[in-house]
Amino acid sequence: MLGENLLSKERYEYLVHNFASQAVLVVGDIMADEYLRGIVRRISPESPVMIVEVQNEELKPGGAANVAHNLCALGAKVFLAGFVGEDEIGRNLCSIIEQIGIRTHAVFCDPSRPTTRKTRIIAQHQQVLRVDRERTHEAPAYLQMKLVQGVQEALHNVDAVIISDYRKGTLTKETVATLIARAQQKAIPVITNPKPASATWFCGATVLSLNQSEAEELAGPMPSHGKAFVEYGAALRERLQVEMLVTTLGPRGLAYWCQDGEHRHVPAHPIEVYDVAGAGDTTISALALALLSKATPLEAACIANHAGACAVRKVGVATVSPEELLADWNQV
Template sequence: MSGLTRKYVKKVLERMRDKRVVVIGDFMLDRYIWGEVSRISPEAPVVVVEANEDAQRPGGAGNVVLNLTSLGASCDAIGLIGDDENGRNLVQLLEQHGANTEGMIVANDRPTTVKTRVIAGNQQLLRVDREKKGEAAVNVQGQLVERVRGAIESADAVILQDYNKGLLTASLIRETIAVASEYDVPVMVDPKSNHFFEYQHATLFKPNLREAENALGVELHKTAEVEQACRELKDRLQAEAVLITRGSQGMMLLDGDNNPVHVEPKPRRISDVSGAGDTVISTITLAMISGLDGAKAVRLATHAAEYVVGRVGVVPITPEDLLNQVEG
């Protein structure tokens, strides 16, 4: 991938340490139960996992925060948690990674979203979700707007990370983009199906292939079709740039000058795609606000994604990981 030498990427990583990013979205607590498959259960035709390790990590928008702070940036987290132990654990974990959690609001009408994954060896066997979806209460939405306004003024970028849990309402999306525009702060969007076309005038809009297909009502197989989809989304959203991630087929960026950039990843064994999109939006955001053009930023984000899909579970990228990936 031309232009991304170790020396060059080291300088970019140094610039990332001066950046501050506000992450607004659906925060979750990821739980992991690691173990080994010992036998088939006599009670039902399912495997028995003998657990030997438990772990908790920030998930969803929290994983975006982890990627940003792991790469050296400062980060403000704005989202909802329940009035429960899981929420308190999530905030504590975010703070341990250096995030400012003053924007995390306790909502009394919902529990903290928790995703529990059971993993044996390098294989995820099961995921159990505990959550309540839906828009937050009106008074909570008002608090979110206040937190957003207070955080954006001194930010270098904003990431809107949507997982369809209800935090990102149409009004909050519009308010956030409007406030960011006042302060000339770029807004990067990782959307889901709800409110897909509400993100008008985003700086970067990053759906994955399936999300783009569903929103446009088409199937996208060929690279030329994906490029055309980028152009349609860019036009309908009045976005500065659109990036469609395509899994093993790489990424397609349509930049601010309407130039297409298609980057394919190196062939490698994929262990787990969980969290790869979080890593991409985090890396490309920091790359772009650190001075990289669209082509180089996408290539750097591709390197980051190559690393995380080779790991089991949701893991953030570190500067060392990224440098090693560039070298490799």
């Protein structure tokens, strides 16, 4: 079994239980994930499209807020930093985030943009449409300064920083450099999951995570195995100047490359996939908490694989609990 090959059940359980001892600050693009769920009984007479009769509406934390939600669900103490719009969605989202137990002292209102909102329309448990409402210009300089100040204050209370950049305007190259430098001054690890357009901003980070398509956007087609695969990841890690590069590979699991030359492809165990939305956020959250719990890179990768497997079994953007993560050991 995959888990037994990489670490013992006792070690796995010890590391997962230790998540509750960690405190993490998440900085990045805060979004609202809106779900409209219903059923389809007929086709519109106006055009050949389905009519979805909405039966349920739900608002959930998205983007960096979803990373924070995942960390909180896994048991960690979580702080969040970023921006929302001066609108009802932003106010409702902050209320939901606070009810979850996430600290929002460094979440500020940006009147120059609406709260980024992704509306998913789901019928018969299938996502049929997504509607995005957003503006992605850089946040004003005075808000960037407030963000840095808020992060500086939060650094006194956390064990790690996760910077989650979706290119929605919260972060700039200069802000990222400042945040990494402030964390390094306190010897606090920085885990990042950027988009390819901003990946080079994160030099000096402890961990940088990309999915396969993002890695290929930066470095071209990824070899599937062998020496070429190893050299591909090692070269990309060196180019990005980070201590550890992690690449999620979908049904193939994930791979990592470390500064000391350690590298590994950790295969995923076969599962029935329902929805991959948000799985990357779950994976990076579990990986970060495992590393903070003193897991080796290989152990952390194994736990992250389990967390991702738990997430994709669910419809929509979902979190994973420690109990689910522990139970997943028996699924391999």
